[in-house]
Amino acid sequence: MTRVKICGIRHTENAIEATKRGADMIGFVFAKSKRQVTVEQAKQIASSLPTNIKKVGVFVNASQEELEATAHSVGLDYVQLHGDESLKFCQQLSIPYIKSFRVQSKDDLEQTKQYNDADYILLDSATGPYRGGNGTQFDWQILNDLPFEHERLILAGGLNQDNVKYAISQTTPKVVDVSSGVEFEGHKSNQLINQFIQSVKECSK
Numbered sequence: 001m002t003r004v005k006i007c008g009i010r011h012t013e014n015a016i017e018a019t020k021r022g023a024d025m026i027g028f029v030f031a032k033s034k035r036q037v038t039v040e041q042a043k044q045i046a047s048s049l050p051t052n053i054k055k056v057g058v059f060v061n062a063s064q065e066e067l068e069a070t071a072h073s074v075g076l077d078y079v080q081l082h083g084d085e086s087l088k089f090c091q092q093l094s095i096p097y098i099k100s101f102r103v104q105s106k107d108d109l110e111q112t113k114q115y116n117d118a119d120y121i122l123l124d125s126a127t128g129p130y131r132g133g134n135g136t137q138f139d140w141q142i143l144n145d146l147p148f149e150h151e152r153l154i155l156a157g158g159l160n161q162d163n164v165k166y167a168i169s170q171t172t173p174k175v176v177d178v179s180s181g182v183e184f185e186g187h188k189s190n191q192l193i194n195q196f197i198q199s200v201k202e203c204s205k
């Protein structure tokens with residue numbers, strides 16, 4: 001089954017609900033964002049989750065020191081990098097990493113190939129003011145134009161309960177990632193989280 005990552009979690013009740021319903025990964029945004037959490041908040045939420053749930057920290061151009069200290073303190077399984085982090089920078093990290101790319105053209109996919117030691121490649125939309133979490137989609141068709149390692153693919157960008165089945169059928173990702181699509185009036189909604197995970201589960205029926 002396609003795995004699910006619920007990103008931008010700020011409250012324990014949403015994290016618990018997501019994991020109860022079958023989410024595989026929970027994302028905490030440490031970058032400057034309306035979803036930003038402190039290390040202490042993330043630590044508290046993470047401590048309420050089962051150990052098999054992967055905890056992911058989202059960063060934009062953070063230093064190696066900050067990444068490693070936060071990962072250690074919160075108990076992150078992965079850092080997810082949404083900035084201009086070079087391959088050399090990523091290779092020096094002592095923590096497994098997910099490299100994010102904003103996709104507009106085939107050239108953006110070409111770039112991903114050099115990050116062959118990344119645990120996952122996250123493909124997101126380039127539309128919107130922020131480095132992620134904009135709630136906008138990219139043209140999934142681009143993925144069919146180039147050979148791509150779908151085993152390492154996290155599909156993100158504008159997913160929701162209504163489009164996620166089609167997105168999976170078009171791109172066969174290992175993981176689908178959602179943030180805006182499970183929010184109501186700017187807050188995570190347990191109901192939308194449930195409905196999103198349910199839609200993903202229905203794909204493998």
Ligand SMILES: O=C(O)c1ccccc1NCC(=O)[C@H](O)[C@H](O)COP(=O)(O)O
Pocket residue numbers: 007008027029031032033034035058059060082124130131132133134135136156157158159177178179180181
């Ligand atoms: O979510 C944010 O506010 C954010 C800010 C800066 C960098 C990354 C950010 N989020 C990363 C994510 O993993 C999101 O889940 C992903 O971009 C998809 O977001 P959405 O389109 O809102 O579902």
